[in-house]
Amino acid sequence: MICEEAWILINGHLDHENTQAEEAQLREHLEHCTPCRALLEAMEGCDEALRSLEVEPPVDLCANVMEAIRQEKPKKHHSWLKWAGAAAAAALVMAVGLSKMPVRQEPETPSVMNARAVPEAASYAAALGSTDISEEQIQELADDRIAAIVMLKETVPELQACDCEELPNGSILYALRDEKAAQTLRDAYELNWYEPVNDVPKQYYALLLP
Amino acid sequence: MVFDENKVIQQVLNGDQEAFAQLVQQYEKPIYNLCLRMVGNPDDAQDLAQEAFLKAWRGLQFYKFEAAFSTWLYRLTSNVCIDFLRQQKRRPTTSLTVGDEEDENAELEIQDHRPLPEEQMVQQEKQKAVTDAMNQLDDEFRMLLTLRVMEERSYEQIAEIMDLKVGTVKSRISRAREKLRRILAKSGNNFEFESSN
Numbered sequence: 001m002i003c004e005e006a007w008i009l010i011n012g013h014l015d016h017e018n019t020q021a022e023e024a025q026l027r028e029h030l031e032h033c034t035p036c037r038a039l040l041e042a043m044e045g046c047d048e049a050l051r052s053l054e055v056e057p058p059v060d061l062c063a064n065v066m067e068a069i070r071q072e073k074p075k076k077h078h079s080w081l082k083w084a085g086a087a088a089a090a091a092l093v094m095a096v097g098l099s100k101m102p103v104r105q106e107p108e109t110p111s112v113m114n115a116r117a118v119p120e121a122a123s124y125a126a127a128l129g130s131t132d133i134s135e136e137q138i139q140e141l142a143d144d145r146i147a148a149i150v151m152l153k154e155t156v157p158e159l160q161a162c163d164c165e166e167l168p169n170g171s172i173l174y175a176l177r178d179e180k181a182a183q184t185l186r187d188a189y190e191l192n193w194y195e196p197v198n199d200v201p202k203q204y205y206a207l208l209l210p
Numbered sequence: 211m212v213f214d215e216n217k218v219i220q221q222v223l224n225g226d227q228e229a230f231a232q233l234v235q236q237y238e239k240p241i242y243n244l245c246l247r248m249v250g251n252p253d254d255a256q257d258l259a260q261e262a263f264l265k266a267w268r269g270l271q272f273y274k275f276e277a278a279f280s281t282w283l284y285r286l287t288s289n290v291c292i293d294f295l296r297q298q299k300r301r302p303t304t305s306l307t308v309g310d311e312e313d314e315n316a317e318l319e320i321q322d323h324r325p326l327p328e329e330q331m332v333q334q335e336k337q338k339a340v341t342d343a344m345n346q347l348d349d350e351f352r353m354l355l356t357l358r359v360m361e362e363r364s365y366e367q368i369a370e371i372m373d374l375k376v377g378t379v380k381s382r383i384s385r386a387r388e389k390l391r392r393i394l395a396k397s398g399n400n401f402e403f404e405s406s407n
């Protein structure tokens with residue numbers, strides 16, 4: 001075995017991924033190869049030092065997470081009936097074409113029209129037969145276009161300058177400049193993000209529901 | 211008592227939000243450490259770990275039980291970290307690598323300035339050297355080494371978390387280790403090894 005092959009097995013050894021046969025091959029090589037033995041020792045030292053960096057998390061991390069969750073509770077944990085009602089309300093708003101509602105800037109305000117709540121609302125609405133929008137369709141769109149898509153239920157000022165096209169179901173697809181623009185939009189309005197399952201996105205869109 | 215993760219997840223999905231604390235407690239250490247290694251300072255790491263758990267809570271209804279919850283959570287956390295690093299356009303050196311003598315040991319959180327036993331000093335020097343070297347690696351290598359060496363995730367799980375092929379994970383971990391070792395050797399630390407090739 002040449003040293004380059006041994007290096008692969010050294011990594012496998014460190015990661016406990018070698019077969020018994022590979023371990024035997026490595027042992028045999030190390031018996032007569034001083035540089036590789038030194039390399040293994042150095043790598044083991046690096047790994048050991050890396051593991052020594054592990055620290056305990058801040059004592060208040062869990063408490064802080066749970067406190068933040070409790071503050072979000074009103075908009076997240078409704079009963080099924082409340083969700084069904086929310087979906088119906090959302091569907092009603094969509095049906096009467098109030099897609100140009102004012103932008104809601106307060107993400108913590110409980111609302112059935114909160115952007116992050118849309119997938120659930122759309123899902124329930126689909127179950128009720130009141131809309132044909134589904135997560136699967138948006139995912140298909142992302143796959144077809146090889147695009148990352150952020151989903152909006154209300155228009156936002158950032159979209160005014162974007163090129164757009166209307167889809168058959170009445171949704172409007174806005175072409176975003178680049179990944180950064182999409183991420184900025186997503187983070188600003190806490191939107192859901194879809195991207196192609198098997199590809200790196202080549203385009204970035206904002207999908208405004210009808 | 212065995213921690214029944216799926217049962218706890220189902221409890222949360224059924225509306226028992228307090229049960230989510232059990233998931234946080236189960237994973238806070240590896241998730242915080244992943245964030246810390248990725249961003250290099252405790253304050254940002256705490257913020258990002260918290261953000262990751264909040265995203266997990268918000269998105270739990272979309273979690274498919276087909277994949278391990280840990281894989282899903284690690285993937286989510288890695289995305290949070292990568293987003294953060296992109297937004298920050300990570301500085302080439304963090305507070306960990308600043309040459310300021312006063313800040314030199316900041317990350318090690320040394321509160322007591324009395325002389326340390328030699329063994330402890332050696333250990334701290336070693337930790338600082340590795341931390342500095344890790345901070346010189348690119349984000350992907352840093353994440354690979356953290357997931358593999360510190361978190362002891364399998365190649366398959368890392369492949370799922372980072373959306374890479376298993377073979378790619380294997381080869382890149384190898385390259386990441388080698389790069390880390392070379393950086394350490396260059397800085398004249400104890401792990402120095404001069405290849406004969």
